[in-house]
Amino acid sequence: MARVNPEFGKEIKKFGANEFDACYNCGTCTAICSLSDGENSFPRKMLRYTVLGLDGQIQRSLDPWLCYYCGDCSTTCPREANPGNLMMATRRYLIAKYDWTGISRMLYTSKTFEIVALLFIALLVLLGFIFFHGEMTTELTPEGGVKLNTFAPWQIIELVDWGVAAVLSSLLLSNVVRMYLKIVRSRVKEGLRIPFKLYFTQLPALIGHFATQRRFAKCHTEKISWREKLKQGKNTYWLVHFLLMSSYVMLFTMIVGFLGWFQTDEIHDWWHPQRLLGYYTTVGLIGGIIYFSVLRIKKKTEKAKHTHFTDWTFLLLLMLTAVTGILVHFFRVNGMPYPTYIMYVVHLMILFPMLIIEVPFSKWSHLAYRPLAIYLSLVVSKAEKLMKQKPAKS
Amino acid sequence: MKQRIGVYICHCGGNISDYVDVEELGKMLAEETGVVISKDVMFACADSNQKQMVSDIEEHKLDAIVVASCSPKLHLHTFRGVAERAKLNPSNYVQVNIREQCSWPHSDNKKEASIKAVGLIRAGIKRVSHSESLENIEIPVVKAALVIGAGVAGMRAAIDLARMGNQVYLIEKEAQTGGRVAQAGSLFMSGQSGSELTGRLQEEIRRHSGITVFTRATVEKVSGSLGNFHVGVSIGTGDNDEKLSLNVGSVLVATGMDSYQPKENEYAYGSSKRIVTLPDFDRMVKEQGELVVDGKKVRQVGFIYCVGNRQKKGENKYCSRFCCSAAIHTSLKIKEKYGDVTAWHLFRDIRTYGKQEILYEKSSKQGDIYIRWDEKEPPLVEAAGDQVLVKVKDYLTSKEEIEIPLDLVVLVTGAVAREDSRSIADVFKIPIGSDRFFNEIHPKLKPVETVIKGVYIGGSCQGPRNITESVESSLSAAAKMNALLGGGTISLDPVVARVNSEACTWCGKCAEVCDYDAIRQIEFQGKQVAVVNNATCAGCGICAPVCPPDAIELAQFTNLEIESMIDGFMEKVEMREKQQESTTENEEAPAVTMKEYPQLWKEIEEALASGPMNIPDLSKQINKSSDLVTWHLMTMNKYGIVVPDGMDESDTYFNYKMKN
Amino acid sequence: MSTTNSFQPKILVFSTDKISDPGIDQAGLRKIHYSPSVYVISMPCSSGIKPRWIMHAYRQGFDGVFIAADGHECSYSASCPDRTNDLINHAQSMMKEQGINPKRIRMAAICSVCAEPFASHMDNFSRILSEIGSIQAELNNKAS
Structure with missing residues (x-):
């Protein structure tokens, strides 16, 4: 027996779903969705849960994470109930539910809170520099570059990075655990037995999906070759997303793990891996951001039609991070000390708030939840299959 | 007994004469007892033939007519009109159906079709010979x-x-x-x-x-x-x-009608102020500026449909058909009047037929929640404090049992007698x-x-x-x-039941079976007999078979008439075999021979000899009404005598020309 | 019996003006063939058929009588199906006295568009009557 929450409709509307209550359950979305099969009616089940207010069912559901928003359901919906957007809103809702601090919910439901939070962290960064910055020397390195490591020694920054990374990952990890519990515990309570072994045998899927996001392929199920799809532009979205995502991961890894190698005063030759990596990630980030921004402005594809304010914040911050990063680089190699220092502070005033807000509490957390959901859905479905083969003795 | 009967047998432009030897029948039936004239005609219903029939009746002093053509559903009134115009009582006319019930279903067997047609017409002749002249029953009316x-x-x-x-x-x-x-x-x-x-x-x-x-x-x-x-x-x-x-x-x-009143405890009715019927709720909505029950604002309203209706096992098996629309209208009304109210519709089927569908469309788009249930698993309603809990299985989520906390439950009650x-x-x-x-x-x-x-x-x-x-x-x-x-x-159809008072012994059986209360018991020459009230008799004849002394019968369906029809069907028929010579001639000749042409066909043919012509021009040329010309021209077209020849100059009508 | 093959049973049908007769008309309209030895008398209501007419039909040589009733569609009386049933029972008891096979009478509801059902009823009834044989033989047997 599931108790309905009559206020749930209002709740989910705060996360950006506004049209779902026009649904009259015709099932067109299920018929068109490449994810639905005999047992799972995508995305109608989520829609029905939402209409009825079965929030418990939604919280234990993996479906929203398995959907990569091809938008077919929304374009074919005879009632314009926009199931695709509901799935997107449900993901935001779930992020807020996994987060135990409540910060996530506030970020998603209040613009003011988000802006204040970002400004607050930026201010902390600024204050940190005001009180603890190194010597602002105008002396240049032999190659004519700015001595950035004197102003902000990488050892100290890296320490701060580690501290922030530790906090962020523990927050994210605790949310991931909460996700795991919501999904697995309710099923175990209902009698599902998951052999421990499955968690290991399915591990490659977790890693594979994390690295490639190959799930996007399910959005286009035509039986044509990968190259053909690329030619027709059907894989462009995936490709740009991959560039952006890999750039971001590389940058993050370099900043947190190898800052001493990444933030040098020495100006390497243009072909040096440090500079190449820097350029790749900058191009990946800026290119990706421009691509996604143009999509969202043009609103031609279904998934780009409904932009939540958190989506814009995310794109904007990422763009500013990349631009300020490249400016730091430009000022530094051209031997402009003050612009370099100021830009560096600005760069971090954007980077830190973005990391702290987006990674555990907002849009970026999907980088953990998405692959985990695929992994868990494999684990659960395999376990269910095993149960069917060997019915439990009762 | 009618002694001067006229018989008209219709070709129906081939619909009958293609399968039944109409000409031969016309000659054969002229020899029947009482028959004065017997004719085969191209179209019995044609204006020209109707006029001919009227003059025949007057000229030959006919006292009855039989028309053997199509089903009485088509031309019964046509020929009743002919009879009336000729001052012949319409009940002395009998229609014999030799098209729908003879030439068409037996088009596979021309010989048998002809034999059957003879039987059918003979039965008609016999029946009409026993027919009586019935006058309509006139009754004075209080205005x-x-x-x-x-x-x-x-x-x-x-x-x-x-x-x-x-x-x-x-x-x-x-x-x-x-x-x-x-x-x-x-x-x-x-x-x-x-x-x-x-x-x-x-x-x-x-x-x-x-x-x-x-x-x-x-x-x-x-x-x-x-x-x-x-x-x-x-x-x-x-x-x-x-x-x-x-x-x-x-x-x-x-x-x-009455509005259905739920029984004590039907959907927990009576156990709480928060469980009401739709008429009660409508009155609440009409009177209350703010929707409040027991001091608590109502925000979640559930409607349970089909209460007291569509009961497979109960008394009221019918659907009251206005309640779906009424309930949905009310749910729109409360949203409009009170704003923040969610309506939960627990329905079996939504029957907002016709324009009322717009109500459903509006309601479902505005976010009213619809949950379907089956009669086998009705919602369970339970009052709990300042709430009413409703449990129902949602068919759309694989029968998930859900519990809805509501502030008010409205039982959508239908009509009862x-x-x-x-x-x-x-x-x-x-x-x-x-x-x-x-x-x-x-x-x-x-x-x-x-x-x-x-x-x-x-x-x-x-x-x-x-x-x-x-x-x-x-x-x-x-x-x-x-x-x-x-x-x-009021003028009433004279086909009513009649009692033979001599034979009647009043047993009351006729009165017992009459649904119209048209038979009463009266005293007649010192004994009790039945009498029929002509004003109320419906003419079904249900009373006739139940009468033990066979003293009651229906006008036009008397023993004499029906039994003579049976005799007519069964009289031996000897069809004259067509001569060998004429058969061979027929094979070579066109499908329709010239002597069968009505005069009009010849006129059409002569007119078309000068060149193609459309129907309005044709009717002007031969000075006949255009509907008559159309009728005959289409028949000629059917037999391939004329063919269409493109559109005329004004591009309005088809031209027709002779085929050769 | 060399005549068995060519024996075509004669059937008298009682139909009703408003409902079953239009159904029979439609069979004709659609050129659905049935035995040409079927003759129809149309009545206002099937419950007005007298058993004596049915007996008269047998005596005159009809091999079977078919009542094309309105069933519950009857516009005169809700009790029409029961009344029609009663008179058939009455006719059957009279038939029994005369040694006439009770299978020689049949009833079915024929609706106003029941063209095919009517034709197939006629085909079936013809077959059954062919198996039973001619009424003449039956009446002769009784006499002898």
């Missing part, structure tokens, strides 16, 4: 109508009857007119209130001098029949009843169904007529219906009544 029940249906019918110049008595059991609608809240689809609607009708009735209204009045007894009813009415309550007798020609029963419907039915002898609603004669063909001639039913006393449908039926009854009352007399 006044009684309408029982001053609800919307009754009031509306009373107004129309009065407008058409009839004296109308409108009687109402309650102290006020207006009926159930006067108490209703907002009505679908217009949204106006019930009292607004009834107020308008009441105002119109007040202004109309032709309508006399009696409130607190009930019908006590009824005597008389069609055209002249005496209705005893009792007015007032208790001891000082005023008795009054109304003399009317026709009666409309528009006594309406009035509690006193049986006593009203008894007074008028209107049959009632197992659902206790009044029965019409035929749901499709006679939807407002009852088996009691002159007594009509309208509105929801006949079955659940919405206001529009109620008014439609009562107005259709009013139109029927006006047609009855209008002429001062």
Whole structure:
């Protein structure tokens, strides 16, 4: 027996779903969705849960994470109930539910809170520099570059990075655990037995999906070759997303793990891996951001039609991070000390708030939840299959 | 016995003559007893033939005619008209169906078709020879109508009857007119209130001098029949009843329905103020500026549909069909009036037929929640503190059982027959169904007529219906009544039952089986016999087979007529074989030989010899009406004598030319 | 019996003006063939058929009588199916006295569009009557 929450409709509307209550359950979305099969009616089940207010069912559901928003359901919906957007809103809702601090919910439901939070962290960064910055020397390195490591020694920054990374990952990890519990515990309570072994045998899927996001392929199920799809532009979205995502991961890894190698005063030759990596990630980030921004402005594809304010914040911050990063680089190699220092502070005033807000509490957390959901859905479905083969003795 | 019978056998332009040897039949049947003339004709129904028949009847002093052509459903009235124009009583005409029931179904066997046709026509000749000249039954009519029940249906019918110049008595059991609608809240689809609607009708009735209204009045007894009813009415309550007798020609029963009252504990009804019926809720919505029950604002409202209706096992098997629309209309209304209210519709099937579908569309788009349930698993309702918990299985999420905490549960109750419907039915002898609603004669063909001639039913006393449908039926009854009352007399079909008083021994069996209460017992020459009231007899003949001494029979269906038909079918038929010579000739000749042409075909042919022509020009040229020309030209086209020859110059008509 | 093959039973059909007769008409309209030894008498209501007419038909040589009734569609009386049933029972008891096979009478509801059902009823009834044989033989047997 599931108790309905009559206020749930209002709740989910705060996360950006506004049209779902026009649904009259015709099932067109299920018929068109490449994810639905005999047992799972995508995305109608989520829609029905939402209409009825079965929030418990939604919280234990993996479906929203398995959907990569091809938008077919929304374009074919005879009632314009926009199931695709509901799935997107449900993901935001779930992020807020996994987060135990409540910060996530506030970020998603209040613009003011988000802006204040970002400004607050930026201010902390600024204050940190005001009180603890190194010597602002105008002396240049032999190659004519700015001595950035004197102003902000990488050892100290890296320490701060580690501290922030530790906090962020523990927050994210605790949310991931909460996700795991919501999904697995309710099923175990209902009698599902998951052999421990499955968690290991399915591990490659977790890693594979994390690295490639190959799930996007399910959005286009035509039986044509990968190259053909690329030619027709059907894989462009995936490709740009991959560039952006890999750039971001590389940058993050370099900043947190190898800052001493990444933030040098020495100006390497243009072909040096440090500079190449820097350029790749900058191009990946800026290119990706421009691509996604143009999509969202043009609103031609279904998934780009409904932009939540958190989506814009995310794109904007990422763009500013990349631009300020490249400016730091430009000022530094051209031997402009003050612009370099100021830009560096600005760069971090954007980077830190973005990391702290987006990674555990907002849009970026999907980088953990998405692959985990695929992994868990494999684990659960395999376990269910095993149960069917060997019915439990009762 | 008729001695001067005329027989007309139709070719139907080949529809009959292609399979039945019509010509031969014409000659053969001329030899039948009593037959004076027997002819084969190209089109019996053609104007020219009708005229010929009239002159035949006059010239040969025919006393009966038989037309053997198509089904009587098509031309019975045509040839009755021919008989009347020739001053021959129409009951001395018999139609024989040799097309739909002979030439067409037996087109695979021409010889047998011809033999059968002979039998059919012979039976017709024999039947007509025993036919009597029947006169229509004329009954004087009192030009006044009684309408029982001053609800919307009754009031509306009373107004129309009065407008058409009839004296109308409108009687109402309650102290006020207006009926159930006067108490209703907002009505679908217009949204106006019930009292607004009834107020308008009441105002119109007040202004109309032709309508006399009696409130607190009930019908006590009824005597008389069609055209002249005496209705005893009792007015007032208790001891000082005023008795009054109304003399009317026709009666409309528009006594309406009751709203279903849930039984104690049906959906926990009665256990909480938060469980109400739809009419109760509508009144709440009409009166309350803010929707509050027991000091708590109502924000979640559940509607449970089909309460007391569509019971597979219970008494009320029918669907009341207005309740879905009414409930959805109310849910739109509360959203509009109170804003932040969520409506949960727990339905079995939504039947917002016709334009009412717009209501459902609106409601489902505005976010009302629809949950379907099956009669086997109805929702469980339980009052719990300041909430009502409703448990139901949601079929759309693989039968997940859900529990909905609601502030108010509305039981969408349908219609039931009035509690006193049986006593009203008894007074008028209107049959009632197992659902206790009044029965019409035929749901499709006679939807407002009852088996009691002159007594009509309208509105929801006949079955659940919405206001529009109620008014439609009562107005259709009013139109029927006006047609009855209008002429001062009524002319009734003479096909009624007749009693042979000599043979009758009064056993009462005929009266027992008569649904129309048309047979009474009277004294005749010192003994008890049955007598038929011509005004009320429906002419079904149900009384005839049950009479032990065979003393009652239906006009036109007497033993003599039917048994002679059977004799006619079975008389031996000897078809003259066609001569060998003519057979070979037929094979070489075109499908239709010249001698079969009516004169008109020759004229058409001559006209077309000069070149292609369209139908208007053709009809001008040969000076015949264009419909006649069309008829014959199409037949010639069918036989390949003429063919279309493109459009004419004005691009309006087809030209036709001779085939060769 | 060499005549068995060519024996075509004669059937008398009682139909009703408003409902079953239009159904039979439609069989013709659509050129659905049935035995040409079928003859139809149309009545207002099937409950007005007298058993004596049925007996008269047998005596005159009809091999079977078919009542195409309105069933519950009858516009005259809700009791029509019962009444029609009663008169058939009555006719059957009379037939029994005369030694006539009770299978020689049949009833079915024929609606106003029941063209095919009517034709197939006629085919079936013809077959059954062919198996039973001619009424003449039956009446002769009784006489002898």
